[in-house]
Structure formats: C-alpha cells, structure tokens
Amino acid sequence: MMTSPALSVLDLVPVRTGQTSAEAVAASLSLAEAADRLGYRRYWFAEHHNMPAVASTTPPVLIAAAATRTSRVRLGSGGVMLPNHAPLIVAEQFAALEAIAPGRIDLGLGRAPGSDPVITQLLRGSGTTSDVEQFPRHVQDISALISGEGATVRFTSGGEYTVHATPAATGAPEVWLLGSSDYSAQLAASLGLPYVFANHFSGQGLERALDLYRSGYRPSEEYPEPQTFLTVNAVAAPTQEEAEQRALPQLRMMARLRLNQPLTALETVEQAVAASAERDAATEQVVAAARERWFVGTGESVASEVRAFAARYGVDEVMLSPVAAAYESEPRDTAQGRAQTLELIATAV
Numbered sequence: 573m574m575t576s577p578a579l580s581v582l583d584l585v586p587v588r589t590g591q592t593s594a595e596a597v598a599a600s601l602s603l604a605e606a607a608d609r610l611g612y613r614r615y616w617f618a619e620h621h622n623m624p625a626v627a628s629t630t631p632p633v634l635i636a637a638a639a640t641r642t643s644r645v646r647l648g649s650g651g652v653m654l655p656n657h658a659p660l661i662v663a664e665q666f667a668a669l670e671a672i673a674p675g676r677i678d679l680g681l682g683r684a685p686g687s688d689p690v691i692t693q694l695l696r697g698s699g700t701t702s703d704v705e706q707f708p709r710h711v712q713d714i715s716a717l718i719s720g721e722g723a724t725v726r727f728t729s730g731g732e733y734t735v736h737a738t739p740a741a742t743g744a745p746e747v748w749l750l751g752s753s754d755y756s757a758q759l760a761a762s763l764g765l766p767y768v769f770a771n772h773f774s775g776q777g778l779e780r781a782l783d784l785y786r787s788g789y790r791p792s793e794e795y796p797e798p799q800t801f802l803t804v805n806a807v808a809a810p811t812q813e814e815a816e817q818r819a820l821p822q823l824r825m826m827a828r829l830r831l832n833q834p835l836t837a838l839e840t841v842e843q844a845v846a847a848s849a850e851r852d853a854a855t856e857q858v859v860a861a862a863r864e865r866w867f868v869g870t871g872e873s874v875a876s877e878v879r880a881f882a883a884r885y886g887v888d889e890v891m892l893s894p895v896a897a898a899y900e901s902e903p904r905d906t907a908q909g910r911a912q913t914l915e916l917i918a919t920a921v
Contacts, residue, residue: 576875576921577882580614580891581607581914582650582772582803585627585634588821588838588897591904596627599907600634601641603894606911608642610918613889614678615642616650622691625825625838632665639673648678650768650803650891651750655683656695659710663717663737666745670718671738677745680768681714683707683756708759711749715765718744757781764792766799772893775865778802782885801889804881805866807896807909808874808916818909819868820844820859821897827858840900866895871916878921892917 583603587596600617607615615638617631628634631649638647647669652662662679670677683704716723722736749760749767752774760767761784769781782800789798805822809815821839824847828835831854839847848856867877878890896909 575883575888576879577801577887578613578889579611579878579918579921580616580646580801580889581612582616582618582891582893583628583634584618584620584893586822586838586895586897587625587627588904589836589840589843591837593627595904597634597637598905599910600627601637602905603907603910603914604638604645604647605641606914608645610914612645612914612918614646614648614891616648616678616680616891618650619653619656619682621695622688624835632669635669635677636672639669639676644676646676646678646746647673648745648748649680651680651682651748653682653684654707654710654714655704656692659713660717660735660737663714666714667718667738667741670741670743670745674743678748679714679718679745680748680750681711682750708763711747711759711763711765715747718747720744752781753777754781754784757785758788761785761788761798762790764790764795766795768800768891769802771865772803772805772891778885801887801891802881802885803891803893804878805862805895806874806878806892806913806917807866807868807894808871808913809896809909810870810916812869812873815868815870815874815896817841817845818896818898819863819866820848822895823859823862823866824848824855826862827855830858831855838897841897842900844897871920874913875917875920878917 583600585596585600604615617634618628619631620626621629635647666679717737720741722734725733749756749765752770767785769778771778786798807815807819821844824844867874882890894910894913896913898909902908
C-alpha cells in the first residue's frame, strides 16, 4: 500500500479583484488556522514584491501574525529572498520569531530577488542588502548567527568580535535552501542543509536537482541525512468542474507572467471564464502547459496524485500551494476555495 506523505502549505497571500490587502491577509491568516487544525506540517509564506495579485511581501511579519493564530503547525518562509536583505537582519528577525513560537519556525532562503529589476534596485538602494555572489557565505553566516554560539567576526588587523542574533537563544529555526536550479541543489548538499525544489513554479529539472542533492550530500551535525520535500499547485473541490473553474484564474495569471503582459489583481472565476471565451492562442498554450503539472480535481483524485507524486520522487512530504480562486459571491476576507482544497485533500490523503 502506498504511504501517505505529510502535507504542508505554501501561501502567496493572493489578492483578487475588489479585495483589499487587509482582506487578503485576513483570508490567509484564517487559512493558516485551518491548516493548523487539519494537521498540516508546515505553513510557509513566500516573498514577492510589487505584484497586484500577491500580498506576501514580508514573510517575517506574516509569520508573526500566524504564530498568534496557531499552536502546532510549523511556520516559515518560502522563502526569504536573501539578496534583498542584510544577513544579520534576517537572522535577528527569525531569532525573534523562534522566541515567539519556539520549535515551530523554518527559515527558507532563496537566491532570486522575487521581483523585477526596478524593484530589485529599490530594495538594494540602502546598500545594506547582500550580493548574490556572496549567497553561500551569507547562508552560513545566518546559520551561525541564529545559533546559541553566535558568529565570530575576525578583523584583518587582528582581534575578534562575537555577534548574536538574539542574546540568549534556547533554540534556532530550521534553515532550508530553496531553488529551482542545479546551483541551489548542489549548494544545499555541500552545506549539509535541507533543500526544497520549487516545483510549483518551474517543474523543469526536478529529477536532476534531487539527484544532485542526494548524491552529493555532505552530512552535517544538525542534518546527518538529506532532507527534502516538493511543492505542487493544487485545487480540490467537490466536483472536477468546480476545481477546473477555480484553477483558471491562477493559470491565466501564470500566462501573463510568462508572456510579459501587464499584471493585475487575480481574476474571479467568473472573470476568468468570460475572458477565456475570447480565445487567445498564446494564453491558451501557456495555460494548457501549466495545467498539465497542476493537481486539479476532487479531494480523492488530488490525494491520489499527491501520493503517487511523493512515491515517484521518494519524499515523505508535499507542500501544497492552494491556488483555488474565488467566485464573486464569496466574502473577500475569506479563502473558501483554498480552505476547501486543504480540507478535501487532508481528509483524503
């Protein structure tokens, strides 16, 4: 019998047409509560900037808010885009989160900027952010800073200076490297860190990345064995028809990204269905290609796909990005489609 994997959640805090940021955040915090109640292992917030349909700009703030609304689920970043931030600031933020929710914090680190070149330049305007080329060293610096021992700065003129992200740590967040390339897989393996392949975003090169990570893994004291899980886009509903409808707005958003079209707030189901009737060949092609990699259907059918996916790639955990959009009649401060997705899959897996 096929073993059921643990389930986790990746949240981009989607913003739909007519919805305010406050309503979008309220909906996601309610979803975090549902994930906690349903037994999900982790709940991670992504970092994206200047996108009309995404309100997850500051994972540490959202994690802190979710910590007050949950009691069991691990909370984390999927991820903090390290080139946008000074390593010490990241370490201090997540050390504080570990103090707020001891034993429940994950620090997922990514190398991409999470936005366009203009926003990247604005993020780095203060001169305090980290160089992409320094990413490996900064990952190691953060791991040291959040530990109880802290990090040691050695001056070229002689002498040392000890730095702690928090004065008296009793625990530390789990550090995960995120990526969708050979580079991130090899770096995680060389540093002896857990690794997550961003399958929900790319899907290309998954098998090679996992092989590079597992075959090249160098055991560390904290992680003697390689640890990894995978992300997928998922929509579950009572019927296949409803699931396909709820998936359409996010699929169309993905098409706009791929085709470099102007971004908008996420369409409602009704808006997406009406727009699709106009038939745009380029959009249809991208939507069809993305749909092939998404898990869309009833709770039972999606759960079956999740189990087979986990078995195929040898992972015991799958992180769902619940991409079910809303109908116009649904309250704007709730995420009924996404909550339904989590509940139906959790019940069926």
